[in-house]
Amino acid sequence: MSSEKLILDGTRVAKSIKETLVERIDHLTARGILPCLATILVGDDPSSETYVRMKSSSCKRLGIDSRRIHLNKAITTEELIAAIQQLNADPQIHGILLQHPVPPHIDERAAFEAIQIDKDVDGVTMQGFAQNAFGTANFPSCTPAAILAILDYYQLPIEGKHAVIVGRSPILGKPVSLMLLNRNATVTICHSKTNNLPQIIGLADIVVAAVGKPSFIQGAWIKEGAIVLDAGYNAGNIGDVDYKACYIKASAITPVPAGIGPVTIAMLLKHTVFAAEKSKMLT
Structure with a gap:
């Protein structure tokens, strides 16, 4: 067992990020912004409703305006895009977040692409992804940005480390892989077709679990002293790693809840404030 154990407290990291925003928000509001x-x-998915409510509450507590648009689940892709375009054209809106997932009949990628790049505060567009790949994104995907923020807050080394990412979604697995690569980590991306997954995870200095399966990553797979970042959230407040088993071998680990989730929301708020600041520069 590792001699030291770090519980990577996302609530603490999120609080630190939000504290840096207070003066910036005051400065904007003093200028009438x-x-x-x-x-x-879109629709009535209970989990999505909870996430949107949490984000709205976080905005309110920090002094950020939150405009909630709730659309019928029977809406068409074209109607959703039209609603997004209205928000693009509204100068009082600085950031747009389309809650994932949308109903299956909607072309989610087309809807994401309708979001104007300077309002893509959740980093979901292809242009935003490309900017992230080159390390120039103003608004990288929020959960990957949260993962990097946690590593930086706790001053955990990235350069030269072997990071194994389990999951390849375009808003989590892929962008966090690129962000770690840009920080000089050696990155391996694993997915549902990967052979010998336990052996590959066993080589990792940093493990990012983003697979969407409860308690999927087993403690026996983890190298002694590895850093484990659990980006999963499943029913019953369960992450994608077997927390108790992985805790034994890890040197640092994020809990679920109160791990990456609060920091993801904090990054969304940070991006929204930055978008507002950039809009002021354009006027």
């Missing part, structure tokens, strides 16, 4: 995040929810 109220940072505003528009959240779009």
Whole structure:
């Protein structure tokens, strides 16, 4: 067992990020600009409703305006895109978040692409992804940005480390892989077709679990002293790693809840404030 154990407290990291935003928000509001995040929810998925409500509450507590758009689940892709375009054209809206997932009949990628790049505060567009790959994104995907923020807050080394990412989604697995690569980690991306997954994970200095399966990553797979970042959230407040088993071998680990989740929301707020600041520069 490792001699030292770090519980990577996301609530603490999120608080630190939000504290840096207070003065920036005050500065904007003094100039007549109220940072505003528009959240779009399509349908009545209970988990999505909870996430949107949490984001709206976080905005309110920090002094950011939150505009919630709740659309019928029977809406068409074209109607959703039209709603997004209205928000693009509204100068009082600085950030747009389309809550994932949308109903299956909607072309989610087309809807994401409708979001104007300077309002893509969740980093979901292809242009935003490309900017992230080159290390120039103003708004990298929020969960990957949260993972990097946690590593930096706790001053955990990235350069030269072997990071294994389990998951390849375009808003989590892929962008966090690129962000770690840009920080000079050696990166391996694993997925549902990967052979010998336990052996590959066993080589990792940093493990990022983003597979969407409860308690999927086993403690026996983890190298002694590895850093484990659990980006999963499943029913019953269960992450993608077997927390108790992985805790034994890890040198640092994020809990679920109160790990990456709060920092993801903090990064969304940070991006919204930055978008508001950039909009002021353009006027």
